[in-house]
Amino acid sequence: MTVPALDVRSVDPALRNAWDLPVGSARHVDSRRIEALARLGISTIGDLLRHYPFRYLDLTATMPIRDVPLGSEATVVGHVRDIRLKKPRPRLSIVEIAIADDSGVVVGVWFNQPYMAKRFSVDDRIAMAGRMEMDFGLRQMRSPFVERMDAAETPEELGRVLPVYRATEGLSTNWLRRLIADALLDFGAVPDPIPSAIRVRRGLAPYWWAVGAIHFPRQLRDVDEARRRLAYEEHLLLQTAVAVRRHRIVDLQPGYAHCATGTHVAALRASLPFTLTADQSTAISEVLADMQAPSPMNRMVLGDVGTGKTVVAAFALALTADSGTQAAMMAPTEVLAHQYATSMGPLLDAAGVTWALLTGSTSQQRRREILKKVSSGEISVLLGTHALIQQDVSFKRLTLAVVDEQHRFGVQQRLRLRSKGPAVDLLVMTATPIPRSLALTHYGDLDTSFLRTRPANRPPDHVRTVIVPHARRAEAYETVRNAVRQGRQAYVVCALVEEGDSPEARAANREAERLQSRVFPDLRVGLLTGKMRPGDKQRVMALFREGAIDVLVATTVIEVGIDVPNATVMIVENGERYGLAQLHQLRGRIGRGEHPGLFLVFADPKTDEGRQRMEAIARTDDGFALAEEDLRLRGEGEILGSRQSGLPQLHIASLVDDEDLLLAARADARELVSVDPDLVCAQNAPLGHEVRAILADTGSAVSSG
Ligand code: ADP
C-alpha cells in the first residue's frame, strides 16, 4: 500500500475536535437514534467513528451458488425463495432460508435462533457468507452470516467489501453503515493523533486513510493495514497517558533519597535462614536502588504465590529504618494483615526494626499507644489494613508505602497512604500474575520487578490438580479423610456465604453443617467466612493453624495470604464459577510445606470457555501462563474486574495479539513525554488533546496545558 502524506494544512481548524462533538451533530441522528446509539456506548462523533465493524461481507468475491466448491467459504447473493421454521423437538428449533441466484439454490440453516425466520421475507435480496456444504443432495450453509442488500444496490455497488456492525434494537447494521459513511465525509478529517515522525518511522497509515479503510475497505486486505494503524493509535494514547502520569509522579513529585549506611539492611541479610532466589536478589536491588535515588520510587513487584515477596518488602522496610524514617505496609484484609505480623514480624525483629500492627480490630487503648509511638518515630514500621489511611494516623516522617495485593485498592487509597508523608516511595506487590501486556497497560506508570521462580524447596508438581465431576464427590471426600488420617488438614472452599444468590451455590454455613453431620462426623470441621467478626476469624484461623480443626470450610477470604503448611488438600465447590487467577490463588494455599498437595476442583462447566478454564488450571501451575490464558479466554474487562485503573477500553487493539505494537507505542510514548512532557509542540498537539481527555477522565489531571 502506498500511503499519501497527510497535508496538515488541508485540515480545517474548525474540525479540530470533531471527535468530541455529540453524536447528535451527525446527519440522520435524531433523538430516537441518539438513544439507540447510547445503547451501543456511542455518545460522540469519535465514538461513532470508533464503532469499528466486527466483520465484513466480501462482495468483491461473490460467486454463483453452483460454482462454490463444497467445503470452501464463500459469499453468494440471491433472492429469498422460502423461509421455514421447524420444531422437531420441544427445545430445538431450526430455521431454513433458501436463496436462489441464476445458477442454483442454497439453504441457510440456523439452530435455536427462531428470530432468524422473521428477519427476511420472500423476495428479499440477501448476501449469505459461510462454508458451502451438501446435505441430502441440497447445497447448504450452517449458521451463515447474512445481510440484506438494499434493493437499490446495483451490481457495480456490490463489487465492494461491506462492513458489518454490532447493531441494536432500532438501529440496524445497514443504518449504522449509512450514519458512519456520512460521518466519515463530514468529520473524518480530524488531525492525526499520531505525530507524523512516529507515523513515518513505524510505517503506519495516516488517520484519514485508516478510518476510511476500516469502515469501507476497497479490498479486504486493506483492513489489516488499517487495523494495525488504529490499534497502534489506541496503544499510543494509553501509553502516553500512563507516561504522563508517571512523569508527574517520578519527575515532578519530591522524592526522598534513602540512606543505606545503617545496620538494619545488613542485619536482615545476615539473618536470612535461606539463600535468596536470583529473582528475589534482582528485585531487592531494584527496590533498594529506587529508594536510594532522589526521585520517588513507583514500583510493582509481581510474583506468584510462594515466590517470596515478603522478604523483598522486608528489605525495603529495613532500609527506611536505616535512613531513620518510617514505612507503612497496607493489606486489603484483616487476615492478611495478621499474616504479616507472623511472617514479616520475625524478619523485622531479626533486623532490629521496630514495628506494630494496626487493624480495625486493634483495641482503642492499644491503638492510641501505637499512634503515639508512630507520630513520635519510636515505631519504624506500621503494618495493617485500611486502618492505616485513617485521618488520625500520622507519622513523624513516612518515606515508604508498601501496598500489598494492590488491585484490591483503588488509586485513591494508594494516594491517601502516600500523602501521609511529604515524599513517599511507593512499592506495590501483587500475587495476581498479570500478563505482561496488561501490566504495561494498566500499571504502565509503575516500574516492574517480576518474581517468576519459586524457591527451590518445592518441586513443580508439588501440588496436583484434579477436576472432579459431581458423580465422584464421595471419592474426593475419602481422599480428604485419608489425608487427615495421616495428620494433614484440608480446606473446602464455597463460593457464597448466603443462600439465595444462586440455587446451586453451596453456602458455606450450610456446607459446614452438612460436612460435619453427614460426611465427616468423626472429624473436626470449622467455618471461616468473610461475614464473621474479625475476632472470630482470628480464633478460627488460630485453631486451624494449631491443628485443632481438620477440615476448614471457607469462602474465598482464604484466597489471600493464609499460610498453613500442614494443609495439603483443598476442595473447591463450583469451580467453574471462578476465574483462572482466582483458582490459581486458591491453589497456592496448599502444599506450602514439605507434604505434596492435592487440589480438587468440583466442577460441571456448561460452556466451552468454562471447560477450557478447567483444563488450563489442571494443565499448568505457572501463574503467568494462566494469566495469559485467562486474558485470551475472557478478555481484559473480566480480568481486572472493576476497571480500577480508569483507562479507556480498547476498541480495536488487542492485548493478546498486539504485544509488539504495545511495546513500540510504549517506547514512543516515553520518548515523547521525556522531550515534550506537556505535549504542546505543534506535531504533538492532537495527541496531547486526546491524552488530556483520558487523564481528565481518570481523575489524575494536573493542570498542564
Ligand atoms: P509470597 O508472599 O510471594 O506468596 P512468601 O514471601 O510468603 O511468598 O514466601 C513463601 C515461603 O517461602 C515462606 O515460607 C518463605 O519463608 C519462604 N521463602 C521465601 N524466599 C525463600 C528462599 N529464597 N528460599 C527458601 N524459602 C524461601
Ligand code: MG
Ligand atoms: Mg505474601
